Structures are given as C-alpha cells and as structure tokens.
Amino acid sequence: MDFHQQGERLLARYRDGDIDRRGFLGALGAACAAAGLASPLAAYAQQPQSLRFDGWGGVGQQALTRHIFTPFTERTGVQIRQGSFSGWEEFLTRVRAGSPGEYNICSLSNLVSYYTFTQGNLGQALDISKIPRFASYDQRGLEAFKRLSGGEACAVPFQLTTIGIAYNRDKVDGASVRQQGVQSLLNDRYRGRIVGENNWLRRIWYAALQSGQDPNAIRDMDAVWDRIRQSRRLVTKYWGSGAEQMSLLSNGTADISDAWGLRVFHLRKQGHPIDIVYPQGIYTDIAGMFVFRGTPLTPVYEMFDIVLREEVQFALAEQEGSTPLFDPAKVDVPQALRTTLPGYDEEGRLRLGVFPDPVYWNGHGDAWQRRYTQVMARG
Amino acid sequence: MLAAPAVGCVVAFILLPVLAMALHSFWLRDPNGIVIQQFTLTSWREFLDDPFYLEVLGRTGRLAAITTLICALVGYPVAYTLILMPDRFRALMILLLFLPSWISFVVRTMSWLHVLGPGGLVNLLLRRMGVIEEPLPLLYNDFSIYVGMVHYTLTYMVLNIYIGLQSVDRNLVDAARTLGAKGWHAFLEVTLPLSLPGLMAGSLLVFILAAGTYITPLILGGTGNVYYSNLIYEAVIPQLDWPLGATLAVVFIVVLTAVIGLYARLAGVGTLFRKVSA
Amino acid sequence: MRHSRLTLWLLGGFTLLVYAYKILPVFVVVALAFNPPEFGSFPIVGFTTRWFGGLLDNPAVVTAVKTSLRLAVATAAIATVLGVAAAYALVRYPFRGRAAVQLLLTMPILVPHLIVGVGLLLAFRILGLSRSFTLMLLGHVALTMPFVILTTQHRLQAIPLYLEEASRTLGANGWQTFREVTLPLAAPAIVTGFVFAFMSSFDEVTATLFWRPANFDTVPIYVLSELQNSVSQELNALAAALVGFSVGVPVLTMLLLHLWTSRRRRPARAPEATPAWQPATEGDAR
Known part of the structure; x- marks a missing residue:
C-alpha cells in the first residue's frame, strides 16, 4: 500500500515536471527495490514490451486487431495485450479495484466517461501535435475534451x-x-x-x-x-x-x-x-481512445498514427458502421458511406445532434x- | 484436518474479499464515485430510511420462494421417475439435464425470446393450428420470468431430490407395503419423509440461487421487474457507489444466512425423524 | 417399489413434459444454427452449415473454448477433492465450531459474484498480487466447492457408520476404509458434485470478468462481448457445437464402455454404487 502511494506520488511529480524522466525512473527503481517486489509500476521503468488495450470485444475488436494492432506490432515490435468490457462503468470498476499501471489504452465511448476518468485522475495528457494525422479530423471533439480535463486532452476523439x-x-x-x-x-x-x-x-x-x-x-x-x-x-x-x-x-x-x-x-x-x-x-456523443496515466507515449503516438489513417477509418466504417469524425472540408467521404453511415447527410457533412x-x-x-x-x- | 484446504480456499477467495467490500459500507464516497476511507453511516442510513430497498428485498424473497415451490413440485416427480428407471436410461436422463448448461447462460436465457415472443415457437404453432388469431402475451411478464428462473434452477432441485431418494432403503418401503400400507400411503409415510433431506437441500440451493439472479429478470422481465440483485449491480456498476452496493450486499448475505439457519433447524428435525423411523 | 400402471404412465408422461421444457432452449439454438438467415429467428426457412464453418476459422472462438474447458476441468477436479474431504470431515468428525465451518463453506453461493469479483480485486491490490490463471482458478474453486459439499454431504450422512466400523475391524486403515467403502458408496453424489462444479465454472461470467488476466477469454466472456452486437448466428453455431460435443463424447464413451463391459462379464455389484453415467460424465469433461 505504502509502496503504491509512493509510486503514485512520484508519478504525479514526474507528470508535473517536478523531476525529470531519469530522476523519476531512478527513484521508482529504488522504491521498487525497497518494497522488494515486482510491482506493475516497475513496468514504467522499462521500454514497453507490450501495451494493454481494452475495448468492446467481439467482432469489433477483431476488426481493430486486423486493421490496427497487427500492423502496429509489425512496425514497432510492441505486442498488444487485449481485454474487453461490456460497459464503461464496469470497466472503470475494474480499473479502480485493480493495480495502478495495469491499463494503457481503452476504447472511449462517450463524453461522460471521459469526464469521470479524468476526474478520477486516470488520464495521461497527450501532446496532440505529435499526432499530425489528427489535423484532418473535426476539432470540436478535442476542444470538448480539453475543456473537461482542464488542459491537455487524455484521449483522441475520432468517432461520432x-x-x-x-x-x-x-x-x-x-x-x-x-x-x-x-x-x-x-x-x-x-x-x-x-x-x-x-x-x-x-x-x-x-x-x-x-x-x-x-x-x-x-x-x-x-x-x-x-x-x-x-x-x-x-x-x-x-x-x-x-x-x-x-x-x-x-x-x-x-x-x-x-x-x-x-x-x-x-x-x-x-x-x-x-x-x-x-x-x-x-x-449525440463522441468516441475515441483514452490513454491511461503512466503509459509510455512514444508507442501510443505511433499507434494513433495508424488508427487515424483514412483507409483504416473507412474500412472500420464499412464493416462496423462506426462514423469517423472527419472534417468534411479536408477529407472526402466516399459516396457509398455518405448514404449508409449514421451521422452523415447526403452531402457528406456531419449531422451533429446535441452533446x-x-x-x-x-x-x-x-x-x-x-x-x-x-x-x-x-x- | 481434512476441511482445512477447503476452509483456507474459501477464507482467502470469498471471505476476505467480502470483508473488504463490507468495510466499504462504512466509508465515504466523493461525488466522482471515489471511496474515501473515512467512517460514515451514510449508506446504512440511506438503506434504512428508504423503504424502497426493503420493498424490493421482499419482492425478491417472494420470487425466490415461488421459484423454489415450483421447482419442488415439478422436480419431485421427475426425480422419483429417475429412481424407477433402469440404470442405463437413468444415466442418459441425468446427462440430458445438464445439456442446456453447455449454452452460455445469457444465450440460453435469450433463447426464450424465440419461444415465447410474438413471432416465437409457441405463438407460431398456436396460430398455424388456428387456436389463436392474435399472439399471446407470453413474454416480458411474471410468466416469462418464472419460465426462465425454474429452467435455470430445476436441475439442482431434481438431482438433490434424486440423491435423497437413493438413500431411501427400498426394503423399508416394501416392508411398509407388506404390512398393508397402500401405494400412496407407503409413499407418504415412508418414502417422502426419508427423502426429505434431499428435498430440503435442493430447496435451499434453489432459493439462494433464485434470490441472487439478476440476468434472468433483466432479459425476460417486463417494465418494473427489478429485484434485489439488480439493485446491487446498479449501485456498484452504473452508479459507481461501492459503499451503497456493499451495504446492500451485506444485508443480502445476512438475510440468506438467516435462511440457512432456519434450514439447519428444519433439516435437523428431518434428520431426527429419520433416526426415529430407522 | 411397485406402482400401478396408471401411476407409472402419469409419472413418465410428466417427466417427458418437464424434459421437453428443459431441452427446449437447446432445440431452439440448434435449430437456428442451421437456419440460413443472417439474423437467427423463426420460422426455419432452409438448411445450411455455413455458420459452423466460420467457427473453426475464428481463432478467438477456438481459444475461448479451450480456455473454458481447461479452467472448468481444473476447477471441478480441485473443488471435488477439497469439497469431498471437507464434507467427510463435517459428517464424520464432530469438532468445535463445526456449524461455523459449515456456514463458511456454504458462503460462496450466498455471495453475489459481483461483490466477490470486486472484493477479490481489492484484496489482490492490497497484497500486491497481479491477476493470473492460478489465482482465477482458485477463485473458481472457492465459488464452486459448495455444490460439491452440499451434494456429497447428505449422501455421506446416509452411509451407515457400521459399514466403516466393520471395515476398520477387519484391519483396514482410515484411508483404505475411505477408498474401499465410503468412496464407492458416495460415488453418485461425488460425480454429481463434480459435474455441478464443472458446469458452474464453465458458465461463470460475472466474477471471471473481474479476475481474468489480459488476453484471457472464456466462452461466456466471448459470448458477452459478441452480444454487444447481436445474437449472431455464429453464437448459435458455437452453442450448437458445444451441445453436440457434450452429447457426442459421453455417448461415444458409453458405447465403448458398453462394449468393454459386455465382453467381460458384468460384475454383480450393487448398481447404484457405480452408476453407468459416472465414467461418461467424467469423459465429457475432458
């Protein structure tokens, strides 16, 4: 218990810029050694061999594996450990009861869950400038996220x-x-x-x-x-x-x-x-992917680079019916998708309700x- | 000590977790649903002040009791028939009881939608036969809940009664007949009392399982079919209120423990009866 | 036990009806699994086996089935050993606090799985343990053991004490007596307990959802995540395949066993001590 609190404090200081990365890892290593156990927090001290992803499971997640995780592992060598949930509240219950540092990335289904997650101080602030592909997406989702977490967003909104x-x-x-x-x-x-x-x-x-x-x-x-x-x-x-x-x-x-x-x-x-x-x-609501505190960001940015590709989002749209939140001025949504996909009108504009x-x-x-x-x- | 490994396993994996949760019922919860380890009686007061919780508890007791009763009435003749069967058939029949368990519970429960729904098997047949014109409302009411509940719990009842009946010394029954007891008389005087422990064990199991189900009413129930376990689920998961969920769970466990206490007394009477007649 | 013809007919007819009710969901699921429309519902409009084809090509399904079987067999085996030992102790040796132990061992079925699920995670965190197969297995053992204990216990109670005493008088030690006298007599109840434990572990979803490590899907969990979408024909096919497997394996075992026993002479032992379905049900679990 003490060790976890110590680790949490270290992590908070690291995130606040109080100590630099090297100092953080050193202190963490010392804390681990002092506690005499291999804690999940120890995982931060190393280059990740793997990341954990939690989503809705089923065919939807199989599609994510095919279009995103497999190419990602081929490119970076980082494995994806997968879990699934039946609802975000159930998932949050597990996150809260589990050990810190267990989770890395999850499917985010709505604004309310984003707010609850960040209020619980679970999120990792992202530097969106490191994800250039996000420029072709509607920025209103991101603005909403930033407002809610009071600063940087901890998730990338890319679906409606x-x-x-x-x-x-x-x-x-x-x-x-x-x-x-x-x-x-x-x-x-x-x-x-x-x-x-x-x-x-x-x-x-x-x-x-x-x-x-x-x-x-x-x-x-x-x-x-x-x-x-x-x-x-x-x-x-x-x-x-x-x-x-x-x-x-x-x-x-x-x-x-x-x-x-x-x-x-x-x-x-x-x-x-x-x-x-x-x-x-x-x-109407916004969906995307949420990043947990303590997740190493370099591979995360690489993953989002794959997630946000037009061809990936169009493939998911066609198979799963998910609506990508493209900025219609920058991306030309295929005619076939405009007529079938929920959320677009015939002109290919986003049809937003009320968030x-x-x-x-x-x-x-x-x-x-x-x-x-x-x-x-x-x- | 033979019971030690079992006891250790239950203590570590059931008792300690439950105590960890029980502690939460005395703790505070902030508006974001995060538990603060500070003593408070908020959740207990909420439980006691709002008659809603006890009302639903009563409703759940009724559901479990009726389910148990139906199971006993339906299960006893079936178990009795199993006893009368030749060994080879009996093996197959017992195996068949377990057959539905291979289908995941949720899918199994949802399969009743295809049976009882307006376009389901029963209505389809009745309409083809010209018995009815409009589909009967068989789904999303008490009827469909009991269909699902009894289906889920019946196996436990039948097998417990069956095992109970196996313990009955058949010579005793035959002796009663020789002494002039007529068919039903011999059954009521000898077989039934002797098989009582099995019936009681089955009833206890069914009652407990029925009281704890929340998926069956969720899928097969109509509007307003909310039971106690649904409330626990709602408190812990969507409301993220662990203290309230823990309070509700503690009450649930205490009530069921009381039911077991009652059972132990009745079963004690049952055993006594058997000794007398043996 | 002799009964009039009428009573027998009534009993048989009633039992048949109850079995029809019990088997109905199996019938529905299997029938729908062969129905061509993509969204399974009645009426049946044709016959296809293409829903089964997708199953074997889907590594997630195959892994989930293997995982579930492994977990359930291990759970049932451990729960049966521990449960029978505990039941024996409870029945044969009066000791202080027996009532408390009895209640404690019944506790796993009283407790909502959701509460145990969350509670155990909290306990793991306090102890600094991370989720693993072993921990989950032991959790399942704890959850399913009461079924073994409850079914075994009153069968053991019914075994007359003088049989065991006679065995000891004849020079057998405690273990020999248990193996040669008690075990065969209690076998039907023990096997039933094993099957109960196997089935309830195979079907457990709430606590498993909380305890499982990453990359670990059991059949019910796979089904649950598929249900986000719909009861797809693939789920019906999966259920039908499992049912077929569970019928096929024991029937085959029974047939083999029948051949084997008819070649050797049938032993003249009390029939209910070794019911014919015992090896069969053990066989289907493997």
Whole structure:
C-alpha cells in the first residue's frame, strides 16, 4: 500500500515536471527495490514490451486487431495485450479495484466517461501535435475534451456516436414519426409496440425533450419524471444490450424504439425494413481512445498514427458502421458511406445532434440515477 | 484436518474479499464515485430510511420462494421417475439435464425470446393450428420470468431430490407395503419423509440461487421487474457507489444466512425423524 | 417399489413434459444454427452449415473454448477433492465450531459474484498480487466447492457408520476404509458434485470478468462481448457445437464402455454404487 502511494506520488511529480524522466525512473527503481517486489509500476521503468488495450470485444475488436494492432506490432515490435468490457462503468470498476499501471489504452465511448476518468485522475495528457494525422479530423471533439480535463486532452476523439428514433417502415408511418419527433415515443397509438433503452441519462434526455426543455439545463424535473412514467406505461420492454435492441426490432416485438445509429446500420445491412430519423435536440456523443496515466507515449503516438489513417477509418466504417469524425472540408467521404453511415447527410457533412454536458450530468448523476431506478421499479 | 484446504480456499477467495467490500459500507464516497476511507453511516442510513430497498428485498424473497415451490413440485416427480428407471436410461436422463448448461447462460436465457415472443415457437404453432388469431402475451411478464428462473434452477432441485431418494432403503418401503400400507400411503409415510433431506437441500440451493439472479429478470422481465440483485449491480456498476452496493450486499448475505439457519433447524428435525423411523 | 400402471404412465408422461421444457432452449439454438438467415429467428426457412464453418476459422472462438474447458476441468477436479474431504470431515468428525465451518463453506453461493469479483480485486491490490490463471482458478474453486459439499454431504450422512466400523475391524486403515467403502458408496453424489462444479465454472461470467488476466477469454466472456452486437448466428453455431460435443463424447464413451463391459462379464455389484453415467460424465469433461 505504502509502496503504491509512493509510486503514485512520484508519478504525479514526474507528470508535473517536478523531476525529470531519469530522476523519476531512478527513484521508482529504488522504491521498487525497497518494497522488494515486482510491482506493475516497475513496468514504467522499462521500454514497453507490450501495451494493454481494452475495448468492446467481439467482432469489433477483431476488426481493430486486423486493421490496427497487427500492423502496429509489425512496425514497432510492441505486442498488444487485449481485454474487453461490456460497459464503461464496469470497466472503470475494474480499473479502480485493480493495480495502478495495469491499463494503457481503452476504447472511449462517450463524453461522460471521459469526464469521470479524468476526474478520477486516470488520464495521461497527450501532446496532440505529435499526432499530425489528427489535423484532418473535426476539432470540436478535442476542444470538448480539453475543456473537461482542464488542459491537455487524455484521449483522441475520432468517432461520432448517434442515436435516433428507429421504426419499422412496414408497420409505422414514417412521415408521422418525422413530424412528431421524440413525441412519437409517447404516442398511445403504438402502445405495446414501443421499446426503449434502459439508461437513466438517455431516458431523462428524451423526457426533457418531450416536455419541451433543454436536456442540458432542465428546470422542471417533475415534468421529466412524469414523462418517464408515461413512457413506462406504453413500453413493452426496456432493453439493456445491443443484442436485445436488435432482436426486439427484428423479430416483430417492437415497431418503434429509440435506437443507436450503429445498430440500425447493421439491421438495415441485414435487410430489415427499419428506418431511422434524427429529431431536433437528439443525443449525440463522441468516441475515441483514452490513454491511461503512466503509459509510455512514444508507442501510443505511433499507434494513433495508424488508427487515424483514412483507409483504416473507412474500412472500420464499412464493416462496423462506426462514423469517423472527419472534417468534411479536408477529407472526402466516399459516396457509398455518405448514404449508409449514421451521422452523415447526403452531402457528406456531419449531422451533429446535441452533446451531453458531462459536468451537468455528473453533478446530478447520483440523485437522478437512484430516482430513475425507483420510478422504473414502482411507477 | 481434512476441511482445512477447503476452509483456507474459501477464507482467502470469498471471505476476505467480502470483508473488504463490507468495510466499504462504512466509508465515504466523493461525488466522482471515489471511496474515501473515512467512517460514515451514510449508506446504512440511506438503506434504512428508504423503504424502497426493503420493498424490493421482499419482492425478491417472494420470487425466490415461488421459484423454489415450483421447482419442488415439478422436480419431485421427475426425480422419483429417475429412481424407477433402469440404470442405463437413468444415466442418459441425468446427462440430458445438464445439456442446456453447455449454452452460455445469457444465450440460453435469450433463447426464450424465440419461444415465447410474438413471432416465437409457441405463438407460431398456436396460430398455424388456428387456436389463436392474435399472439399471446407470453413474454416480458411474471410468466416469462418464472419460465426462465425454474429452467435455470430445476436441475439442482431434481438431482438433490434424486440423491435423497437413493438413500431411501427400498426394503423399508416394501416392508411398509407388506404390512398393508397402500401405494400412496407407503409413499407418504415412508418414502417422502426419508427423502426429505434431499428435498430440503435442493430447496435451499434453489432459493439462494433464485434470490441472487439478476440476468434472468433483466432479459425476460417486463417494465418494473427489478429485484434485489439488480439493485446491487446498479449501485456498484452504473452508479459507481461501492459503499451503497456493499451495504446492500451485506444485508443480502445476512438475510440468506438467516435462511440457512432456519434450514439447519428444519433439516435437523428431518434428520431426527429419520433416526426415529430407522 | 411397485406402482400401478396408471401411476407409472402419469409419472413418465410428466417427466417427458418437464424434459421437453428443459431441452427446449437447446432445440431452439440448434435449430437456428442451421437456419440460413443472417439474423437467427423463426420460422426455419432452409438448411445450411455455413455458420459452423466460420467457427473453426475464428481463432478467438477456438481459444475461448479451450480456455473454458481447461479452467472448468481444473476447477471441478480441485473443488471435488477439497469439497469431498471437507464434507467427510463435517459428517464424520464432530469438532468445535463445526456449524461455523459449515456456514463458511456454504458462503460462496450466498455471495453475489459481483461483490466477490470486486472484493477479490481489492484484496489482490492490497497484497500486491497481479491477476493470473492460478489465482482465477482458485477463485473458481472457492465459488464452486459448495455444490460439491452440499451434494456429497447428505449422501455421506446416509452411509451407515457400521459399514466403516466393520471395515476398520477387519484391519483396514482410515484411508483404505475411505477408498474401499465410503468412496464407492458416495460415488453418485461425488460425480454429481463434480459435474455441478464443472458446469458452474464453465458458465461463470460475472466474477471471471473481474479476475481474468489480459488476453484471457472464456466462452461466456466471448459470448458477452459478441452480444454487444447481436445474437449472431455464429453464437448459435458455437452453442450448437458445444451441445453436440457434450452429447457426442459421453455417448461415444458409453458405447465403448458398453462394449468393454459386455465382453467381460458384468460384475454383480450393487448398481447404484457405480452408476453407468459416472465414467461418461467424467469423459465429457475432458
């Protein structure tokens, strides 16, 4: 315990520029020797043989291995040890319970998790000028990250996450959904055929829109809980995973649902009659890769050099449906992707909804999450 | 000491971790979800002040009890049939009980969507046969939860009763018949009491497993089907509130320990009964 | 035990129904695994084996299956040895604090796996240990041991003490008595305990998620990460393959065993002491 604290302090001083790299490593080595054990921190003292990457697993991560990790290992000789998680909260729980220095890079799914990670002092500040390829990306994501961590960003934002309202075009009138927007999720006509995501933040978000409020500055929470109760009476099932969402929309249980653009992309690819609309004010988020404190940066920059290549991002887009956050003025998105990929319009411009304000949501998280659980359980 | 390695293993890998977590229930948590090692009763007060937690605990007890009851009623005749079978068939039948376990729990649970859903097997068959016009609402309600829960726990019940029944001395049953006891009478007077320990062990196991499940209600339950283990999960993972999660877990463990205490008393009575009749 | 024909029919019919219910998910998954549409659902529109083709080409799946089998076999073996020893001690030797030991050994099934999962990580951190296969294996042993103990214990209780005493009187020592008398009599329960331990280790996901070292995927963890996307046909095929394997191996073992025993004369021993399924279930675990 003492040793870890000592190591942490050293690390903090090193990062603050209090001691130089050589002094840091020397002191760390001494501390290791004094503690008489081979701690994970000792790994910092050496040139890395390997880096650890944690992502969503499954076919998505296999695609990352093919397009990014394998070429990276060939180029640098640094191996990638892989792990996977089923959600960022679960991953954070593991990081907090684990030893410092165990993790290097992870998939970052949204702004709120970025904020929570950096508030927990888990991030490693990056020098974006060392990643020249990032210049061709939309810089708004990076600005948001910098603001949240109060200085340098600890992650590279290069993908867009979209949510919309998906419906079965054979059963539901698309024109009416387009016109009603989020209100269609409360339309009594679809009772018993509506499903939705079981997530406190997003349910509150939709309820805020439904009660005519700005989701990032809600004044009337009673109206929000009221809408959630109303939704609860109409909805057959609140789903919790991508698999459930896909199966509900494809097996005839549901005709309309709030849905992830990515999932709808896959459903459409498989030929299901599902359309999606993106109403005013709908939730959008930023995804990328996060770098943990104590990770040696030279190989990290080399990896990002591969990650951010146009051909890599286009390949991932085509296979996985992830939307690269390119600056359309600098990168010409292929015509085929413009029409199919969530987040782009026909002209190849990014179609941004509203980003959540992590400070706001984190501040209310505790109280709202608990209230949400109770409202969902009891009505 | 024969039990020492087992005890050591459980102490190191279960008891110590649980104590480490239990300690968290008395610690403070900052708004970012980071635990500060400073004594506080915040989480315990929250648990005691909000009737919601006890309400859900009661709900969970009911779910587990009903699951256990169904399992016992369904499982006993099956175990009894297994005993009557010739050895070769019995081996196959027991093996079949384990067959579904090879499919990962989540996939197995989700397979009920294909059976009970509006376009699922049951509705498809009934509609083809012309019994119904509109699909029956078989999914996302109490019915589908019990279908999943009993499916998961039944094996434990059947095999425990089966092992219990094996211990019954068949000569005793035959003796009872010779002395004039009629079929059902012999069963109720001799076989059932003698197989009680197996039934009790199975019930205890099923009750505990059912009380701890959270994936089954999550996938097969409808709106509002929230149970105690779901609350523990929500506190620890999405809410990142380890102190509250630890508090809920400690209560859960204490309640189940009390159930075991109750069981020990009842099982004690069972053993006594057996000695008398033997 | 004699029963009227009607009772037997009723019992048999009921059991058949219960088995249909028990096997239904297997049927669904296997049927869907041969269905051509990319997103598995009813009705069945054709027949294809192409979903299985992808499995063997996918190194992640192959590794996950191997890892799971290795972990589950090792877990079940250790848990059975430790569990039977503990059960024997609990039943045969009255000692101080027996009730407390009993409760302690039941504890692993009472505790939510999530709590043990996080708690053990905290304990690792305090002790400065990093995650490894051995630590995870021992964790699995602790989690699955109660199944062995609970199933073995009341079987042991039912073995009359005079049998063991007679054996000792005839000059056998403690170990010989255990091996020659107690073990064969308790065998069905022990094998059941082994299978329970094997299956619950094979299916454990929550605690494993927290304990596993890097580059370590078991089948349930692989399935969980695939479920981010959908219940793909590949998952159905994987499940179907595992089911086929688990049926195929024991059936083959039983057949061989049958040939072997019918060539030698059948031993005239009490049937339930060595049930026919014992070697079979051990075989399927290998």
